[in-house]
Amino acid sequence: MTANPMSAATPSASPDPAAYVRLARVTKKFGDFTAVDEVSLDIRRGEIFCLLGGSGSGKTTLLRMLAGFERPSAGSVYIDGVDMSAIPPYERPVNMMFQSYALFPHMSVEKNVAFGLEQEGLGRDAIRRQVGEILDIVKMGGYGARKPHQLSGGQRQRVALARALVKRPKLLLLDEPLAALDKKLREHTQFELLNIQQRLGVTFIVVTHDQEEAMTLGQRLGVMNHGKIVQVGTPSDIYESPASRFVADFIGSVNMFEGRVSEEGTGFVRIECGELGCAVRAERAVACGHGTTVWTAIRPEKINISRRPPAAGAAGAENAVRGTVREIAYMGDMSIYLVQIDSGKMLRVTLPNITRGGERPLAREEGVWLSWHGSSPVVLTE
Amino acid sequence: MRLTQRSGQRLVAGIPTLWLLVLFLIPFVIVFRISFSEVRLAIPPYTPLLSWHHGAPHLEVHWSAYSFLFTDQLYISSYLYSLKVAAVSTLCCLLIGYPMAYAIAHSGSAVRPVLLMLIVLPFWTSFLLRVYAWIGLLNNNGVINNVLLYLGVIHHPLALMQTDFAVYIGIVYSYLPFMILPLYANLEKHDVTLLEAAADLGARPWRAFWRITVPQSLPGIAAGCLLVFIPAVGEYVIPTLLGRTDQLMIGRVLSDEFFENRDWPVASAVAILMLLVLVVPIMWFQRLERRELEAAK
Incomplete structure (x- = not known):
């Protein structure tokens, strides 16, 4: 002892x-x-x-x-x-x-x-x-x-x-x-x-x-x-x-969608989001059963914005939605875009202004594609 | 005619200025002027300051009233006695009033107006009546003596009337609200976090009180002390009704000179000298206030 x-x-x-x-x-x-x-x-x-x-x-x-x-x-x-x-x-x-x-x-x-x-x-x-x-x-x-x-x-x-x-x-x-x-x-x-x-x-x-x-x-x-x-x-x-x-909402800004778990695979879940008008594939293991109501949270800076749909097989190709740019706020180091997706929901996207001038910037009311990598969404159960 | 803002401001400032001019400055000048005359049996009962001799103006300034104040022991001792009574009473008011003001400032918001009301309540009865009431309490067959005799604490009535003690009681009782109210107004503004900061830095409650609360309440202490001390020096009613007959306070001397002796120049000189004595604490107070104003900026 x-x-x-x-x-x-x-x-x-x-x-x-x-x-x-x-x-x-x-x-x-x-x-x-x-x-x-x-x-x-x-x-x-x-x-x-x-x-x-x-x-x-x-x-x-x-x-x-x-x-x-x-x-x-x-x-x-x-x-x-x-x-x-x-x-x-x-x-x-x-x-x-x-x-x-x-x-x-x-x-x-x-x-x-x-x-x-x-x-x-x-x-x-x-x-x-x-x-x-x-x-x-x-x-x-x-x-x-x-x-x-x-x-x-x-x-x-x-x-x-x-x-x-x-x-x-x-x-x-x-x-x-x-x-x-x-x-x-x-x-x-x-x-x-x-x-x-x-x-x-x-x-x-x-x-x-x-x-x-x-x-x-x-x-x-x-x-x-x-x-x-x-x-x-x-x-x-x-x-x-x-x-x-x-917490997701309090710290930083976030896009949040309510949805239902439709498929559970190894290392990913598929969530059917009515608000998004499509399914979200999230590469997260979440301890929740099939059919549970969950919330998917995506940070604005983790969403890609482009004029063309992402090529099949490219990163983020499995999570892509179409929308229209409604508002643009130029902050100097970055810009904030409010994009209304086809389901009607407004999404917040931020992009750093990497180049000075350069390519033609997105304009209001322009049709765009939003996409994100499968690891970007956070699935929240409460 | 429409009142412009400027003329409105003038009016607002003008009324109190006129008031002070008519009721304070002019009487002061009159008293000041009389103090440099001599008594004579006439109406008015003093020599004129300016007279005409053979068609030329003749200024007649007499210092006799002032020099008289220093030749007769009565005046000096009355001044000193008044200052002593006022100082002791002020100290007593401070010692009693500070804890009371502190307690009110720290009382709950429900009780506070009630407590403040109780402080002001005595003013609803005439000051004179309240001093008379003390005669009933302090008399040889007054309430205090009767109760003590009945309880067997004493066997002969205590001589409470016509003593310094009775004067102190009367003044402290009458002027206590004038101490409490400015102290309360000051203490109520204190920031509690300062005491928390003091405690956080290791100061026990008493030390925090001495180092933080007391220094910060100095303007309140000064205001309360002045409001008690100044009228107490010239107090007439309380010492006349409750006080000693062998030692007069200066207020009584002043009134005796005017009404008993009809010696207006000496009475005026007494008043002017009293004013000079009181100017010192007033100036000290104004310095303190100025300092506080600077700190508040």
Whole structure:
């Protein structure tokens, strides 16, 4: 027997030893409203995990439970194997960057950042040194004496980040960290956040409603809807293999058709789609019986558009429909085409504008053929 | 004639300006002018500032009223006593009012209007009546003494009336709403996430209160303290009805000079000096407000 008494004593009884943050069937109710509904989730040490969801999906409540501002109605929150239920926010090894930044308006930048260290009873010199270091990391070195109202939005965001990082937390919670920044600044800050996270080795949990932000920041995403986590996975998992119609629709745009399984082969299914006016052959093994109602989802960029029907035997030849271009939106790097297929349904197709000028572009009301590869459709059962 | 926007603006600004001019500035100038005269038995009972001697104007400025204030110990001690009473009362109002304002600001949206109503409710009864009511409570055979005697806590009635204590009770009771309301208006605006941020950074609730809530409520504290302190310095009714007879407050001295002694110049000098004493806290408050306005930008 080599049973380790220490591991038996750990309260989390964790099957995943890498789990740094663990939510075990966490529920939060506000009166009759269930904000978070039996969420179980493991977050690994050092990763960037994004909670993605619309407003009211419960993502912020989940974050607030991790910070300690809300207590779960049921279930437990473990951080580093310790049950956080009875631990108030000021004793948790967690810091948070607030959506509104919550900088103390009556204190200078330096004082704001020093606040957390002062609570630890650190000496004056140590505080000054650490504040200086972290302000340099977020490139706010020269702004120590300013008050928050004298800073721009991007600068405030940096100060808020410095204030949350100065105590060197193992876990940093970020509530919509980039929401208040304009688009250019966002992109820049996004990469800087990643950079800082890697340098300091902090575990990030980011809450956002912006899928683009979630995809670029997060190593893994958790998509939330109505208080539940509906899918957890890497950004490409979630984009390419959504688990449900909600996820497929929430992340990116998608063309979705309801249909019925008409044939099940090895490695493919054939789906009869009334909306499409033809059958779809999807190279996916789907665990569903003959005749089940399913939904086929195809991303706009995975649809080919051409003036002639695809040659027999060419890629995508088995999935081709005819339609008419109704709208064209030129976005510069790509164009969006709304194509009405013969069944009357409108499909969204995007094509990158690879050449400059070049061949005659498609025009409105032009007849076209849409086709896609058999591996492109995702078959969803819920 | 149609009122243009500009003339409308002038009208709106003009009415209060006229009001202040007629009811504050002109009386102030009159009092100021009287303070530089001397008493005489005439109507009006003071020397004119400007007189005509042999066809030439003659300016007659007397400093005697002011110098008199510093020769008689009565005035200095009354000023100091008034300032002390006002300061102690203001402090008591702050200590009682802050927790009350804080509780109201943090109460549920259903109770809050009720609590605010209760703060304002005493104004429905005349101030004078409420001070008289305190006589009934504090008297030797008043409610407080009777209850204590009945309970056997004391065997002789406590001398509560005509004491500093009675004045403090009267002033704190009467002016408490003026402390609570501005404090409430300030505390109610506070952003809760700042306290959450403080807790997140490791501050226990009390420390967060001291470091975040108190500094941010300074403009409310200043407004409340001024609203209590300034009228308390010149308070006349409360010390007259409840207070000591051996030590007068400056408001009482002022009225005695006017109505008992009929020494208008000295009374005016007392009033002008009181104004000067009060200008300091008012300026301090305006500086604080300016700072807050800058921060809010």
